Amino acid sequence: MTEQRHEDWDPRAASVKKDQIRAYDDMRERCPVAWSDYQQWTLFRHADVMAVLEDHDTFSNAVSAHLSVPNGMDPPEHTPYRKVIEPYFAPEPMARFEPICREIARGLVSQLAKGETVDVVDALSRPFALHIQCAFMGWPERLHEPLAEWVRKNHRATLARDRQAMAEVAQEFDGYIRDILDARRQAGDQAPDDVTTSLMREQVNGKPMTDEELVSLMRNWTVGELATISASVSILLNYLARHPALMADLKAAPELLPEAIDEILRMDAPLISNRRVTTREVEIGGRTIPAGEKITLLWASANRDEAEFGNPDSYCPHQNASKNLLYGAGIHVCPGAPLARMELQVFMEEFLKQIAAVDSTEGEQPERAMFPTGGFNHLPLIFHGGQTPGTF
Template identity: 60%
Template sequence: MDKKPNPNPDWDPRSEAVLKDQIAAYDDMRHRCPVAHSEYLNWSLFRHEDVMRALLDHQTFSSAVSSHPSVPNGMDPPQHTLYRRIIEPYFNAERMREFEPACRAIAAQLVDGLPESGETELMSALAEDYALQVQSAYLGWPSDLHEPLRRWTRKNHEATLARDREAMEEVAFEFDGYIRELLAVRCTAGASAPADLTTSLLRERVGERLLNDEEIVSILRNWTVGELSTISASVGILAHYLASHPALQQQLREDTSLLPAAIDEILRLHAPLISNRRITTQPVDIGGRKLDAGERITLLWASANRDESVFGDPDAFRLDRDPSKNLLYGAGIHVCPGAPLARLELRVLVEEFLCRVRRITTVPGKEPVNAVYPAGGFASLPLWIDRAGVECNAAASGG
C-alpha cells in the first residue's frame, strides 16, 4: 500500500526568523501548532506531554532511526537493554569521584588562562577547549586529537544543518577512522595498553562474545558527539546567564551547594541540546494529528522544557523545580547514561569559574550570536571577565 503524501508544511525550521532565535520560535510553535510538519524535521513535537509520551512508549515511537548502527541510542528493547547494561557502569559514582580531580585541574587551568581583565570571546577561549579536554581526559585520548576533533565537530554540525547526506557520511567515516586508530594501538599494545575507558571497552562482552569494533566505534561516537557539542554549549549558556544576572552570580559564588539545581534550571531555560529523533512503528494519533507508521519524529527538548502547563512562566528561574519534570537529560529507558559525567563537568567548571573570576558581565553594545540547529547555545559570546587579584585554592574551589 502506498504511503500517504506528507501534509503541507506547518513551518520552516531553517527560516531566518526561526534561526534568529530558536527558543522564541519553538515557544511560538508550542502554542500555535504543537504537533507540526516540516520538510526538514518531518513531524515535530513541542509540548512536554507529547514528548513524554514518545519517550515512554518505545513500542510505538522507536529509536531505530539511523541507517548506521547507533549503540545503544538507536536501539529498542530487548537489544537496547543488553548494551545499556554495559554502558551504565562507565558513569557510576565511583568513576565520577575518580575523575573529579583531573576534571578540576583542566577547569582551573583554562579559567586561569582567561584575561586578567577585559573582553573575551568565551566560546573559543573556554567552552570549546573545556569540552575537548575533559572528553579526551575521560576517555584516555591523546591531546593531539583535540584539534582534529574540534574541526570534526564543526564539519558535523554544518553537514547536519544542511542535511547533506554525502557530507554526513564523510564526516562519520572520518570520525570512525580516529577511533579505529585508537583501538588498533590498544590491540597492538596488548597487556601494556593504557588502562583507560577506551581500552576497557575492548574487553566488554554482549552475551557470549566481545563487542566488535563497529559497536565500540558507535558507542564512542555517541559519547563524543553528545559531549563535545552539549558541554561547550552548556558552558556558554551558563556563563551568559550568570553574566546577565549578577545577583544570582554572587549568590552561587557564596553558596556553591546551590549549583547542581541552578545549572539544571538554567539549562532548562535555554537548551544546549535542541532535539532528538524517533520513528513511528504503527499509526498513532498525537496532539490531534494522525501519523502513519514509518513517520519520522523530532522531539523538541528546547520547547518541551519550557512548557507553561508544566513549568508556569518558562523564563522564571526557580531552584525548587521538580527534577523529574526537567528533560535536560531525557527520560524513560533512554535517559542519558552520561548525565552524571555532564553534571560533574559543569559543576566543577562553574565552581572554578566563580572562585577564580571576580566578576563576569555582558559587553554593552555587543550581543552574542545564537547557534543554529542542530546546535544550541551561542556561536559567539563576548563577555567581560575580571580576574584581577583573585586568589583561589583547592579548598575554596571544592577540591
C-alpha cells in the same frame, strides 16, 4: 485514514533562525504537533514528549539505517549494551575522574584574559569539552588539535547541510577511533588501563563488541559530549553575565550549583531535539501520525512548556526539577548524565572561585548556534578576576 499532508511551519525560516527558542514558544501555543518536510512531525508540548518517552514500543529509537550503539536501538537489543555502559558512570568512576576534570577546568579559567573581550566558545567551552572527553576516554593529548579542527569542520558541514561533507567528516572521526583501537591492540598487555581499553574487553551477549560497535559507541559518546558540554558552558556563562545577582548567590553558596545548572539549561537547551519513528499509526495532540513516520522531540520547547513550568523564563530550580527533561526520561534517559552533571558542576565551581564578575559586551554581538545544536557559535564576554567577599 490519515489527514492530508501540509506544511504547518518552516523550521528554517528566517524568523525561526533569528530566535529559535522564541519561535518554539510560539509554535507550542499555535500548533503543538506540527508537520514540516525538514523535521517531519515535531512535538512541542511536555505532555506529548513524555507520552513518547514512556511508550518505546510505539515510538522506536531505530531512526537511522546506520548502526548507533546504544541510543539507536530498542529493547531487547538495547538492553545488554545499556548494561555494559551504565557502570562507567557510577559514583566510583565519577569520583576518580573528578580531580582530573577539576584540573582541566582550573587551568582553562586561569588562562582567561581579564578586563577584555573574550570569545567564550573558543577560550572555554569547546576546549573544556574536548579536553575532558579525551581525558575521560584516555585518549592522548596529541588528538586535541585534530579533534578541535574536526569539530570546526563538522560545524561548517552541518550549517551548510552538505551531506557529502558531513559523511566525509563522520568517516574522518571514525578513522581516529579505529587508529586508537589498533594502537591498543598492538600494545597488548601494555595498553593503558582506561575507559577505551576497558570497553574493548567488554562482552555483549557473551561476545566481544565488534570494531563497528565500538566505533559507533565511542562516536556517540564523544560527539554528544563535545556538542552538549560546550553548549552548556556557553549557556551557563551567558546567563550569569545577564544575572549578576544569581552569580553572587552561587559564589556565596556553591552547594546550590547542581540545581541551578539544571534549571538554566532547562530554559536554554544545549541539546535541541532527539528523534523517534512510529511503529504503528498513533494519535498525538489531535493529529493522526501513520506508522513509519519520523518524530522530532523538541526538548527546547517541552522544557519551557507553560502548562508544566508556568513562565518558562522564571528561575525556579527546586520547583521545576522533577519535570526537567534535560537528560530525557524513560529507558533511553541519558546514561552519561552523572558525568555531564559532575563536569559542569566542577567547571562552575572553578569558574566562580577565580572570576569575580562577568559582563556582556555592547558592541560585539553573540552568535547563536542553530538546530540541532543549542548554545553559541560565538559568545563575547568580559571577565573580571579576583575573589569577592563571602566566596568559597
